[in-house]
Amino acid sequence: MTELLTWQITLPIAAGALILGYLLGSIPFGLLLTRMAGLGDIRSIGSGNIGATNVLRTGNKKIAAATLLLDALKATAAALIGLYAFGPEAGLLAGFAAFLGHLYPVWLGFKGGKGVATYIGMLLGVAPWMVLVFAVVWLSAAKISKYSSLSALLATVVVPIVLWFIHEPKIALVMAIMTVISWIKHKANIQRLLAGTESRIGQKG
Numbered sequence: 001m002t003e004l005l006t007w008q009i010t011l012p013i014a015a016g017a018l019i020l021g022y023l024l025g026s027i028p029f030g031l032l033l034t035r036m037a038g039l040g041d042i043r044s045i046g047s048g049n050i051g052a053t054n055v056l057r058t059g060n061k062k063i064a065a066a067t068l069l070l071d072a073l074k075a076t077a078a079a080l081i082g083l084y085a086f087g088p089e090a091g092l093l094a095g096f097a098a099f100l101g102h103l104y105p106v107w108l109g110f111k112g113g114k115g116v117a118t119y120i121g122m123l124l125g126v127a128p129w130m131v132l133v134f135a136v137v138w139l140s141a142a143k144i145s146k147y148s149s150l151s152a153l154l155a156t157v158v159v160p161i162v163l164w165f166i167h168e169p170k171i172a173l174v175m176a177i178m179t180v181i182s183w184i185k186h187k188a189n190i191q192r193l194l195a196g197t198e199s200r201i202g203q204k205g
Contacts, residue, residue: 007170009089017086021078021094025101025118028108029070030055033063043108050105051113053148071113072121074098079125088126092174095122099178103185114185116152119178123159127171133162146200149189156182 009017030050034042039058042050046057052068078098083091102118104110123130134155141151156179163172183190192198 007089009087009093013086013090014093017082017090017094018097020081021075021097022101024074024078024094025098026105026107026112027070027074027101028105028112029074030067030113031108033067033070034058034060037063039063043111048111049113050108051115052117053114068117071102071117072124074102075118075121076125079122083125089170091126092170095125096174096178098122099181103181115178115182116156119156119175119182122178123175126174127163127168130159130163134159142201147193147198148201149186149198150193153183153186153190 028050030042030052034040034045034055037060039045039060042048042055042058046054048054052064052071055067056064058064075095075098079091079095081091082094099115099118099122101112103112103115105112120131120134123134137155137158138151141154142148145151156175160172160176160179163169163175189198
């Protein structure tokens with residue numbers, strides 16, 4: 001618990017890590033890629049979300065895959081830059097800020113994605129072995145429930161718990177905060193899951 005409360009990072013470095021991470025995270029790859037591909041404004045398609053799931057609704061799987069990859073890697077890049085430039089705590093703050101930047105990009109009126117890809121990208125930067133844990137939970141839950149959103153939500157719960165038990169309290173704390181924010185962003189999905197109206201994996205229409 002003492003380690004959890006002790007952060008050895010100066011205010012200027014913390015501020016710099018947060019700004020760097022936010023700017024990287026706020027790059028709206030879904031919007032940029034769909035426009036460059038001549039697919040129009042992704043915000044006027046489907047849910048209006050700029051993430052890979054909504055990009056897939058354009059029917060262009062390659063653009064959706066590229067969006068997923070880039071949305072993940074922008075958080076990874078932020079975390080690694082912070083880590084190698086100023087230390088692990090700066091990496092955590094930069095990765096966290098990238099997650100926030102994706103969810104609330106200033107360039108789009110603070111209306112961004114839901115952050116699952118960026119959540120995974122953050123893990124890849126600060127605790128790469130945990131990406132496997134996320135994947136195992138997601139795949140297991142998806143096989144049983146056939147709900148992508150539920151699988152992702154469950155994975156985000158398991159990740160900070162595992163991190164805590166393997167004695168990574170700072171990473172666990174940051175990921176737990178990101179989990180709470182992710183659940184809030186998935187409010188509509190949760191409501192549909194409870195109502196039984198959420199789309200299942202592979203479901204048409």
